[in-house]
Amino acid sequence: MKLRPRNQPPRVSRAKTMKQKAIVPIKPTIVAGKTLPLFSRLKDFGKNLVSNFPGTAFFTSILVNILGDYLSKAVTDAINLGNQNPICCSCGPGVSCMENPNCACAIASKQFQKELNVPPVLRKKAVKLDENQYWRIQFCCGPKCQCSDDCSLKGLDEIDKDHDQKFEIYREEERMGFCVSTKKYIAKGTPVMSFNGEIVGKRALKKGSDAEQYSLRLIDQDQALIKFLKNAKFLAKDLVRPFATAFDRVVFINPLKYGNVGRFLSHSCRPNLEMMRIFQGGVSPGHMRIVFIANRNIKAGENLCFDYGESYVENHIENCMCPEVCMKKNNKESKMNTVGAQRAVRNQTQETSMMGRLRSFFR
Numbered sequence: 001m002k003l004r005p006r007n008q009p010p011r012v013s014r015a016k017t018m019k020q021k022a023i024v025p026i027k028p029t030i031v032a033g034k035t036l037p038l039f040s041r042l043k044d045f046g047k048n049l050v051s052n053f054p055g056t057a058f059f060t061s062i063l064v065n066i067l068g069d070y071l072s073k074a075v076t077d078a079i080n081l082g083n084q085n086p087i088c089c090s091c092g093p094g095v096s097c098m099e100n101p102n103c104a105c106a107i108a109s110k111q112f113q114k115e116l117n118v119p120p121v122l123r124k125k126a127v128k129l130d131e132n133q134y135w136r137i138q139f140c141c142g143p144k145c146q147c148s149d150d151c152s153l154k155g156l157d158e159i160d161k162d163h164d165q166k167f168e169i170y171r172e173e174e175r176m177g178f179c180v181s182t183k184k185y186i187a188k189g190t191p192v193m194s195f196n197g198e199i200v201g202k203r204a205l206k207k208g209s210d211a212e213q214y215s216l217r218l219i220d221q222d223q224a225l226i227k228f229l230k231n232a233k234f235l236a237k238d239l240v241r242p243f244a245t246a247f248d249r250v251v252f253i254n255p256l257k258y259g260n261v262g263r264f265l266s267h268s269c270r271p272n273l274e275m276m277r278i279f280q281g282g283v284s285p286g287h288m289r290i291v292f293i294a295n296r297n298i299k300a301g302e303n304l305c306f307d308y309g310e311s312y313v314e315n316h317i318e319n320c321m322c323p324e325v326c327m328k329k330n331n332k333e334s335k336m337n338t339v340g341a342q343r344a345v346r347n348q349t350q351e352t353s354m355m356g357r358l359r360s361f362f363r
């Protein structure tokens with residue numbers, strides 16, 4: 001994908017004029033992603049006209065998270081400090097970071113593995129999924145790293161590329177809204193896409209607002225991570241306290257105005273994606289990314305979905321329409337479409353019920 005020259009503003013996905021505010025980039029860089037077409041196939045043809053799309057369909061496409069509103073000073077300080085103290089390797093061509101004992105990224109990743117027991121996320125290797133995938137945090141080489149393109153630690157090198165060739169955004173049912181399907185087969189354990197947006201504080205997500213419904217938790221008082229950073233050998237001593245304070249907060253990613261295809265992922269009671277948080281370019285909140293990983297082999301044409309969490313479903317999805325469970329059941333037995341029944345379905349599908357899901361990833 002061609003990257004936008006730095007002096008050009010990112011493209012807006014559709015012809016909607018919105019009040020633009022200055023984008024504060026989080027280093028290493030901010031680049032615009034490709035604009036994907038939205039296919040609307042509602043029975044009411046008039047609603048398929050772009051001019052009749054809901055406001056939530058329009059956003060500015062970004063490839064990294066940017067700073068948003070209502071962040072505490074602790075979080076913005078940590079992000080600024082992180083920008084001044086990146087962790088990025090200069091291993092050079094032909095070197096695979098994991099085999100280089102002096103590689104800063106490999107040192108960080110190996111410590112995450114040793115101390116938090118999370119295996120490294122490696123290029124073209126399936127991520128080994130765990131019951132609490134959201135809480136498993138790792139470190140990967142980023143686009144700014146000076147290692148070869150096939151460096152083993154470039155485990156996320158595919159997730160921002162060629163979204164127009166990989167995904168389709170479509171709408172077949174108005175209540176469900178736009179969803180994402182994959183155009184290509186995805187093998188189990190593959191990092192599929194990231195969830196990009198503005199990094200915001202809780203107060204940016206007013207109760208009942210669209211922002212509340214679309215934003216995901218990036219930081220959630222991550223005690224294990226804080227403990228790890230306090231002992232991390234690769235982190236300068238004067239950064240430990242500000243980073244630990246920031247990770248003790250709750251911070252969200254709001255994809256409404258600035259985001260990527262991840263914002264259209266739908267909820268499913270039998271999801272095919274899991275969330276994991278991965279650092280790139282440093283270990284401040286600004287370097288942390290939410291990444292979706294395939295929890296099974298996914299065929300071309302399948303809907304991509306994750307479990308929004310019980311409280312989100314109870315508060316915002318009156319009738320779950322996930323094609324994987326509820327729509328199928330619905331065809332057989334209309335009663336299955338109640339919240340109580342959905343909970344029963346979730347309880348039945350033990351293989352997909354995870355401790356991490358008892359909580360909501362949204363607000």
Ligand SMILES: C[S@@+](CC[C@H](N)C(=O)[O-])C[C@H]1O[C@@H](n2cnc3c(N)ncnc32)[C@H](O)[C@@H]1O
Nearest residue numbers: 175176177178214263264266267316320321322
């Ligand atoms: C984060 S948004 C997902 C993108 C949204 N579909 C759109 O068009 O912008 C979450 C909203 O999508 C809809 N949605 C997602 N999954 C659903 C499901 N399984 N059943 C019913 N509605 C769903 C609900 O309206 C929910 O509040």
